[in-house]
Each structure stands twice: as structure tokens, then as C-alpha cells.
Amino acid sequence: MNASAAFADDETASTALVAFAGLPAAKRIAAVALYLQAMRSPLSREAALACAARAYGIRFGLSPSGLKKAVSEGRAILQFGLADGRFLEEVARLRSSDMLAALEIAVRRVSLREVTRARAALLAGGRGGRPMARPTPAYAAVRKLLELAEAGDATARAELSAICDLIRGPRPGYVADHPVASR
Numbered sequence: 001m002n003a004s005a006a007f008a009d010d011e012t013a014s015t016a017l018v019a020f021a022g023l024p025a026a027k028r029i030a031a032v033a034l035y036l037q038a039m040r041s042p043l044s045r046e047a048a049l050a051c052a053a054r055a056y057g058i059r060f061g062l063s064p065s066g067l068k069k070a071v072s073e074g075r076a077i078l079q080f081g082l083a084d085g086r087f088l089e090e091v092a093r094l095r096s097s098d099m100l101a102a103l104e105i106a107v108r109r110v111s112l113r114e115v116t117r118a119r120a121a122l123l124a125g126g127r128g129g130r131p132m133a134r135p136t137p138a139y140a141a142v143r144k145l146l147e148l149a150e151a152g153d154a155t156a157r158a159e160l161s162a163i164c165d166l167i168r169g170p171r172p173g174y175v176a177d178h179p180v181a182s183r
Helices: 003-019 025-039 045-060 064-081 085-092 096-109 112-123 137-150 154-168
Strands: none
Touching: 003 025, 003 045, 003 096, 025 045, 025 064, 025 085, 025 096, 045 064, 064 112, 085 096, 137 154
């Protein structure tokens, strides 16, 4: 990308930031990146995202860590919330004002929580994503006991009852495993 194209993209990004004023940082950055891609079709997602982030950082003076988080969430929105390439092609055919409105509506509909969960599941804990919770062996064993107890297994019911007693702690009137009256 040459210097004049980069300057034009920065100007376009600054203008789009104003148009998307009602959106939170991550969604605003994602919307500006989509707008840049729609306006200049050979622009890659990462280049558009970098330009949008640069413009946002200059305009709002976010801390580096705050900007990094907003860009990361914006990237998740683009990758998991608006990954359909046909959407961008359809939006690119619209007039500029209609394009801004369509992009804002599309980005508003994306749930940031869902896209960050999808990213975390894909990354399986790497690069900041949190891994999906996996059942522990103890949990799996208790689930198996529950299934057996529901099927009518008396031994499984007795085992579950003993586990419940352990969790609840000693009941008043009991010492060690014997009722007070039986001593």
C-alpha cells in the first residue's frame, strides 16, 4: 500500500468512526474495518482492521492495552460474527450512506460474548482463549452413579446418599458414622 492510499484510508476510517458513534469500541473498529474493505475491495481484513485501530487510537487516545483488547474483540466479530464474504459483496454495491447504515445494523446484531466464546473454543486456551470446561473424573463418576440410580440400582443410590452425607457434613445427633442413641 502506498503512502497516499494509506492516508486516504486513514481519512476514510476517521470519517467512518464518526458515522458509527453509537457503537462500543470493538464493534466500532469492526464496522470501520468492514467499511474500508467495502470501499477498497483489494484491502485485506487485517490491513483494514489495522487502519481502523490506528484511526480509533488517534481519535480517542485509548491506552495500548485497551486498544489491543478492542482490536482483538473487533477481529473476533469479523471472524466469527460477520465471516460471510457475500455480505461484504452485497454491502459494497450500496451507496455510501446506505452502506454505513447496513454495516451498523449488522454489527449491532453480533453478540460479542458469543463471538469471543467461539474464538476461545477454536483456540482451546491458546493465545488468550479460554478452554471449554471439561468434566473432571470425579464429576464423570458421580454422573454415572446418577444414571445407575435412576435406572433403579440400589447400590448406586446408597453410594449417592453417602456422597451427599459427606458433602453436607455431620448431622446433629451423629458422631463418626453412628447415631448417638446406638452408643
